[in-house]
Amino acid sequence: MNPRETGPRAVAINVAANTNMPGVRGPVRPDGTFEYVPIPERRPTREPVPTYADLDLETEIPEAERGTPVHFDPEFPEAGGERYTYGDEHGVKARPLSELERGDYLLFYATLSQVGEPAPWQAPEWGAYLVGAFRLARAPVTGEAYRDLSREERAPFRNNAHVKRADFDARVLVLGDPDGSRLFERAVPLSGRETGTAANRIVTDLSADSGRGPWWRRPLRFDAAATDELLAILDGHAVERCF
Template structure:
C-alpha cells in the first residue's frame, strides 16, 4: 500500500501565471491548457469558472503558447484564448487521472493498487505577491489502474481507453492512437477523494542550499518525514512524483476529507507518524 503525489495544474510555463490562494483559505485549481485543440474536452479557458471570483481561467492570462508537435511558435490570444480547450487532468469531478511523464511518474503510478492514494499538488500564489509555493490541493482513492502502450494492438488500446471515457488522455486520443507515442497510466478513483474546498497543505520551502548560487523550491523536511517520502528527491522545481510509504488509510487520516477542510487541516498532523508501509 502506498501514496504517490503528482504535480499538476497550470503554472507560469504553460499559462503564464499561477492560480491564486486567497486569505480565507480558498484557492483556484486551473488545469493546464491542452497542447492541441483536437480533443473532445468541452471545458475551455473561457468556460472554466473560478471558484472565488466571477472570472474564468482566461482572466488569469492574456496569451498562451501551447506547444503541439511541430508547432512550437504558436501563440494564442483574444477570442482564440477563450475557446482554447483545457487538459483536464486530473478531472476531480469524475475522479480520473492520466500520466505519460517519465522521470518516475509512469513507474510509480502504474504500481498503485486499489485502496492506495494519488495526491495532487500545484503552485499557488497569494494575490498580495507573497512567495508562491507548492500545495497539496486534493487526492482520490485508487479504484482501477490501467496502462495503454503504443506497442499494444489497436483493439487493446481502444478497449483500455474506452474504460476511462472521462480521462483527458482518452479525450485527445484518435482511433486508439495516443497523442504522444508514450505509455500512459490511466487511473480511475473513488471516494474518499476530490478537490479540497479550501486550506491546501504547503509542501515546499524556498531557500538557497549551501554551495548553490540560486534559491529553489525544496520539499519541506516535515512533509518528507511525516509522510514517509521514499522517492522523488528534495528539489521540487520540476514537480517530481513522490512515493510515500504510507497506507491510503493513514494518509487520509492525516490529510482529512476533501470537503471538510479547516485551517488546522492545512498544518501537518503528526498522529500515527510511525505508521509506514516499509
C-alpha cells in the same frame, strides 16, 4: 517502491497551471481555499474541449491563452468533470503510478500564488500545495492494456483528456473511487513557511524524497505508515502537523 506493506500507499504528482503553462498559477487564499486551473491542451483532440474563456475562473488568464483549449486532467466532478480520472504520457510519472494498486492513493499537488496576507502556515508569494486525492477504484491501466479493453471497460475513462486526444498517448490511466476521491476545499501545504522552494516535513520526513533541488516538480512516494499519517493530516486539515 518498497515491497507491499499493510495499508495503502500513495504517490503525489504535480499538476495544474504554472508560470510556463499558461503563464500563471492558480490562487490560494489565507483560509486555504484555492482555484484549480488546468494546463493548456497542446495537442489535437477528437472533439471540441473547453477553452479558458469557457471556464468560470477567478484567475486572470493571459489574453493570448484565453481561446486555448484546456487539458482538464486530473478530472474532478467538483470542477465540472464526469468522473475522477487521470492520465499521463510521461514515464517519470507513469512508472510510479503503475505500481499502485486498488485502494492506494494518487495525490495531486500544484504550485499556487498567494492572494492577500499569507496565513502563518503559508509561504509568501507562492508555494506547493496538495489540492486533491483519488483513492484508486482499480489498479492503474497501462496505455497498452487500455487499447485491449472492451468498449464497456473503457467507458469510465471516456471523458479523460488523453482519451479525447486525436492520438491516444497515455502510458497510464487512473480511476478514482467516488467514495474516497475529491478535489479539496482547502489546500494543504508542502512548502515551508519561509519560501515556496523549501519543503516541509510532508516531503522531507513522510515522503521518500530528499526535499533538495526542484522537489516540487517530482513525484513524491509515501509508504503505508507515511500514507496513514498523511491521510490524517488531510482529513483534519491539520496544517500545523506539516512543519
